[in-house]
Amino acid sequence: MNAKELDKDTWLITRGEGQGSTHNYLLAGEDKAALLDTGLKAEELRDFTASLTDKPIVVIHTHGHIDHIGNDQQFEEIMLHPKDFDLYRLHSSADFRRDFFKGKPDEELMKRPINQEVQLQPLTDGMIIDLGGRVIKVIENPGHTHGSVSLIEEAKKTIYTGDMVCEMGVLMHFPESTSIETYKQSLTNLRSAITADYQLYPGHQQAPLSVEWIDAYIACADELIELGNQIAKKNPVDKGIAEVQFHSKGKATISYTSEKLMKSRRT
Numbered sequence: 001m002n003a004k005e006l007d008k009d010t011w012l013i014t015r016g017e018g019q020g021s022t023h024n025y026l027l028a029g030e031d032k033a034a035l036l037d038t039g040l041k042a043e044e045l046r047d048f049t050a051s052l053t054d055k056p057i058v059v060i061h062t063h064g065h066i067d068h069i070g071n072d073q074q075f076e077e078i079m080l081h082p083k084d085f086d087l088y089r090l091h092s093s094a095d096f097r098r099d100f101f102k103g104k105p106d107e108e109l110m111k112r113p114i115n116q117e118v119q120l121q122p123l124t125d126g127m128i129i130d131l132g133g134r135v136i137k138v139i140e141n142p143g144h145t146h147g148s149v150s151l152i153e154e155a156k157k158t159i160y161t162g163d164m165v166c167e168m169g170v171l172m173h174f175p176e177s178t179s180i181e182t183y184k185q186s187l188t189n190l191r192s193a194i195t196a197d198y199q200l201y202p203g204h205q206q207a208p209l210s211v212e213w214i215d216a217y218i219a220c221a222d223e224l225i226e227l228g229n230q231i232a233k234k235n236p237v238d239k240g241i242a243e244v245q246f247h248s249k250g251k252a253t254i255s256y257t258s259e260k261l262m263k264s265r266r267t
Helices: 045-050 082-092 094-100 180-193 212-234 258-263
Strands: 002-007 010-015 022-028 033-036 057-060 077-080 120-122 128-130 135-140 149-153 158-162 199-202 244-249 252-257
Touching: 022 199, 033 045, 077 082, 082 094, 082 120, 135 180, 180 212, 180 252, 212 244, 212 252, 212 258, 252 258
Parallel strands: 033 057, 057 077, 077 120, 158 199
Antiparallel strands: 002 010, 010 022, 022 033, 128 135, 135 149, 149 158, 244 252
16 A cells, blocks of 8 residues: 655555556545545555544545445545445445455455444535535446446546546446446536546546546447447347456447346336
């Protein structure tokens, strides 16, 4: 775990390299600081952030997946979109963590339940979080999960996108992921909320990214939607298969299952 200073009150906290890298962001205001996600494995994250800022910290989650909530129990104030509350509890459970970490280093430690005492506070679309002289706006972005959000800091022309836009692909095959149509609409809404000079800070891999990455994922999603339409036209009763597949266009890659792609055309 290491921290890179993006400006005098903003840090990129990262672990790993390349495809497996995971990022959190620490944004300090005059009154308090926001920590965007808390990583996967157990770490002394509270002590680490205290070495960067003396402000009280509120954790703001981009979504409720296991690799974003791993150290919440070290903090008092945790915020998440309510549509990911159930996902958060599942990914904090012993059973889920046992399966996830099976055969991996520190398996015995990591399979324990976490966040059992955490009281989640709801994030809502359009919510303004004032850190004191520094304001963050919440935008609902259902896609990767139903409760995914992005966080816009207009004064710095910065947006934190979680796992909605990433350099090496966006995973949309999970049971908790939305349809590709919903994901595309979220990207379109996101793009309309910012200008071309914004920088994107995702939850993994290369950071920052340019706004062009949103356009690339919109185009990729468009092709997937058309693929689903073509399959449905040829065989209206085709239910697809559950096997994970990948579709790429330009620099964007989206994982999906044809089962999920076809289900959205039957509902």
